[in-house]
Amino acid sequence: MSIIRITMAAVAHARALPLTLAIVITAFAATPASAQGPSGNQWVAPERASHRTNPTPVTAEAVKRGSDLFRRDCEQCHGKSGHGDGPQSGSLQPRPADLASERVQLQSEGAIFWKISEGRGMMPRATLNESEKWSVIAYLRTLATPR
Numbered sequence: 001m002s003i004i005r006i007t008m009a010a011v012a013h014a015r016a017l018p019l020t021l022a023i024v025i026t027a028f029a030a031t032p033a034s035a036q037g038p039s040g041n042q043w044v045a046p047e048r049a050s051h052r053t054n055p056t057p058v059t060a061e062a063v064k065r066g067s068d069l070f071r072r073d074c075e076q077c078h079g080k081s082g083h084g085d086g087p088q089s090g091s092l093q094p095r096p097a098d099l100a101s102e103r104v105q106l107q108s109e110g111a112i113f114w115k116i117s118e119g120r121g122m123m124p125r126a127t128l129n130e131s132e133k134w135s136v137i138a139y140l141r142t143l144a145t146p147r
């Protein structure tokens, strides 16, 4: 049992390695300010949660549903395009994250799922069911700032 679990963990690590390297390289290439969270201390999802993946296919319908939920539950803080500039953002400390930024977009969907589920400080725990959360994440991916 435990040997199987260890083996599975090792396989997951091996798969994640190129991605981890890419993130580490990007973090080093970025300026110190952009490598930090809005609060100045990074918000890092636990390793295990970060490996979680969306169990449902990302369809145009799911993205549309995510967009509607984002407008209802997230836009007031994160802004229409996710840049952290919603009408409520000015009163928040730390400021809401720029969800279109490379720093957020490079995170795995599992890590984002975990953050939305847990919340931190001024970022509330989302009152969405699992499938709604995956839809919102599918929509978030469309906000990535073009490079």
Ligand code: HEC
Pocket: 037, 038, 039, 043, 070, 073, 074, 075, 076, 077, 078, 088, 092, 093, 094, 095, 096, 097, 099, 104, 107, 112, 115, 116, 120, 121, 122, 123, 124, 126, 136
């Ligand atoms: C009341 C304002 C508010 C609402 C509503 C809100 N957020 Fe946030 N969000 C924040 C703030 C503030 C932070 C920064 C928290 C921190 O770093 O301590 C944040 C951080 C995040 C992060 C983490 C980014 C990082 O630093 O890695 C994600 C992802 C996120 N929000 C997604 C969402 C989604 C999706 C919704 C809607 C379901 C949402 N938020 C609703 C205020 C809000």
